[in-house]
Amino acid sequence: MGLEAIYTELIAEQSRNPENKHHLTAPTVVLKGRNPSCGDEISLELRVENDRIADAAFTGVGCAISQASTSMMIDLIKGKTVAEAKRLMALFFGMIKREITDDAVLEELDEAAALKNVANLPARVKCAVLSWHTLEDALQTEKEK
Amino acid sequence: MSDSQEFRKDFPLLGQKMNGKPLVYLDNGATTQKPESVIQSMCGYYGGCNANPHRGAYALSVEATDIYENARVRVQRFIHAPAAREVIFTKNATEALNLAAYSYGMTNIGSGDEIVITIAEHHSNLVPWQQVAKAKGAVLKYIYLEADGNLSTDDIAAKITPKTKLVAVTQVSNVLGLVNPVREIAARAHAVGAVLVVDGSQSVAHMAVDVQELDADFFAFSGHKMLSPMGIGVLWGRAALLDAMPPFLTGGDMIEYVTEQHTDFAELPAKFEAGTQNVGGAAGLTAAIDYLEKIGFDRIGAIEKDLLDYALPQLRQLPFITLYGCDTTQNNKTGIITFNVKDVHPHDVATILDAEGVAVRAGHHCAQPLMQYLGVNATCRASFYFYNTREDVDRWIAALKKVREVMHLGA
Structure with missing residues (x-):
């Protein structure tokens, strides 16, 4: 089932010491994401300026997969326009649902593509997508402002 | 041979494999398996x-x-x-x-x-x-x-x-x-x-x-x-x-x-x-x-106590295991062992045990106020029943020793 592949040193490292885990000084939107059955809980902070995600960070507790996925997502979306972030979001969801399997296409997800094999762990998919769902809701909140 | 062996044949599901390994079912607190009858x-x-x-x-x-x-x-x-x-x-x-x-x-x-x-x-x-x-x-x-x-x-x-x-x-x-x-x-x-x-x-x-x-x-x-x-x-x-x-x-x-x-x-x-x-x-x-009633609660209780007495001293030997509710002085402990592995989230523990064929519960166990009171976000739980064996405990503990390895935290 490729467990070792999923728990690569990268993920373990990301979850132990994620560089994106801190508060932002002036976030424009802060949103909590929870997996009620697990106790994974993240708080995503974004600073959106002129339709661009100028900065992003998170705080919270959770398993290695949810923490690493959040950190990798932030690496990806920082500096991107909202539209670009949404496109990457669709790509990530497509990867986790195994609708998109072409590695060349997934290359754009950079490190987050390492989470491809989480699709083999149905019980853990919700951990990998928590941050992306939270981003989806946060961008919606930002849009409705 | 432990007392529980004779019951296992009555439970068709216990003969199954999980992830290619013989199933060790330790989530009886969530639901028990069903006998053929x-x-x-x-x-x-x-x-x-x-x-x-x-x-x-x-x-x-x-x-x-x-x-x-x-x-x-x-x-x-x-x-x-x-x-x-x-x-x-x-x-x-x-x-x-x-x-x-x-x-x-x-x-x-x-x-x-x-x-x-x-x-x-x-x-x-x-x-x-x-x-x-x-x-x-x-x-x-x-x-x-x-x-x-x-x-x-x-x-x-x-x-x-x-x-x-x-x-x-x-x-x-x-x-x-x-x-x-x-x-x-x-x-x-x-x-x-x-x-x-x-x-x-x-x-x-x-x-x-x-x-x-x-x-x-x-x-x-x-x-x-x-x-x-x-x-x-x-x-x-x-x-x-x-x-x-x-x-x-x-x-x-x-x-x-x-x-x-x-x-x-x-x-x-x-x-x-x-x-x-x-x-x-x-x-x-x-x-x-x-x-x-055919087995009787005296026997059921004795089997669960044996598993508990077999598992707890071994778990206490593992420096990376934290136990919850296992220090009662009142002789009132049942076959439920709640634990955490140092520096590893309970869900990651459960996933790694799953790969070894061992089923335990991870999360807040529908007791969030208790988790908050204990100051933990989540825990793992192994819960025994009379069809569990000492071999199940051995497999569980062996799998626990693998957890930190997989997470690159050293043994």
């Missing part, structure tokens, strides 16, 4: 006797009614209830506790009254009382724990006061695995005129229960945690209380007579059993009680 009783019902009970004038319906009402009598004897009509079938313990909360609680608890529960309650014996307190303007108070995880005796005395109208307590905590002093709590509750609701979800499958000896007023449990199918549970209550309560769900089969603007309700137990009931589940519950 229970599975056959369900097949027998649906294959040979299925009809709507209490309705038809034909033989099949009468047979279905007999199966259903016989289950009620079996449950009555199983928990030593005074009368079968006090045994109400529900879909699970959660529904049973909601019945008590909505039908008894909403009617008998008012503004300024106090409801006392413990911090170790499962959400099923917590959220309904929170709802009652909110709706009626009552105060929800908690009995907290001693350092060893047992309920604080001082707190039991202090929190249950003349303002207390209802006390709800689990007989065994689903996280800490400790047996609570229900009789003492009953004495305190009754001394102040409160009624006592007992959640028996984690006890009935593991120890002999006598609701009269416990001096409970209501007692709830699920069938599926005691070898039965899912979808059948029980609320037992004292007849005098149940008789005075309004119905919980209304509709078919719970009426005496209905006119355009008025309904006379049926007597107990039908008053609380609206709609077509789970007769197949009741047949399964009967077979489960037969199976459990």
Whole structure:
């Protein structure tokens, strides 16, 4: 089932010491994401300026997969326009649902593509997508402002 | 050979593999596996006797009614209830506790009254009382724990006061695995005129229960945690209380007579059993009680204690394991071991154990206030039943030793 592949040193490292885990000084939107059955809980902070995600960070507790996925997502979306972030979001969801399997296409997800094999762990998919769902809701909140 | 080996052949699922490894099923606190006799009783019902009970004038319906009402009598004897009509079938313990909360609680608890529960309650014996307190303007108070995880005796005395109208307590905590002093709590509750609701979800499958000896007023449990199918549970209550309560769900089969603007309700137990009931589940519950009584709770308890005594010293040797509720000095520990692996989230632990064929629970165990009280976000839980073996414990502990390796944290 490729467990070792999923728990690569990268993920373990990301979850132990994620560089994106801190508060932002002036976030424009802060949103909590929870997996009620697990106790994974993240708080995503974004600073959106002129339709661009100028900065992003998170705080919270959770398993290695949810923490690493959040950190990798932030690496990806920082500096991107909202539209670009949404496109990457669709790509990530497509990867986790195994609708998109072409590695060349997934290359754009950079490190987050390492989470491809989480699709083999149905019980853990919700951990990998928590941050992306939270981003989806946060961008919606930002849009409705 | 351990005593439990002879039972394993009765459980078809225990012979399965999980992720290519022989299954080690250690999530009995969530639900137990089912013996062949229970599975056959369900097949027998649906294959040979299925009809709507209490309705038809034909033989099949009468047979279905007999199966259903016989289950009620079996449950009555199983928990030593005074009368079968006090045994109400529900879909699970959660529904049973909601019945008590909505039908008894909403009617008998008012503004300024106090409801006392413990911090170790499962959400099923917590959220309904929170709802009652909110709706009626009552105060929800908690009995907290001693350092060893047992309920604080001082707190039991202090929190249950003349303002207390209802006390709800689990007989065994689903996280800490400790047996609570229900009789003492009953004495305190009754001394102040409160009624006592007992959640028996984690006890009935593991120890002999006598609701009269416990001096409970209501007692709830699920069938599926005691070898039965899912979808059948029980609320037992004292007849005098149940008789005075309004119905919980209304509709078919719970009426005496209905006119355009008025309904006379049926007597107990039908008053609380609206709609077509789970007769197949009741047949399964009967077979489960037969199976459990054939083994006897002395043997079941002895096997679980042996597994506990075998596992705990080994776990204490592992420097990266933290145990919860395992230091009781009162000889009241059941076969539930809640733990964490240092620096690894419980879900990652459970996933790595899963790859080794070992099934444990990870998360908050439907006891978030207890997790908050213990200062943890989540934990892992292994829970034994009489069909578990020392070999299961060996496989579990061997898998635990792999966890930190997989997470690149060193051995």
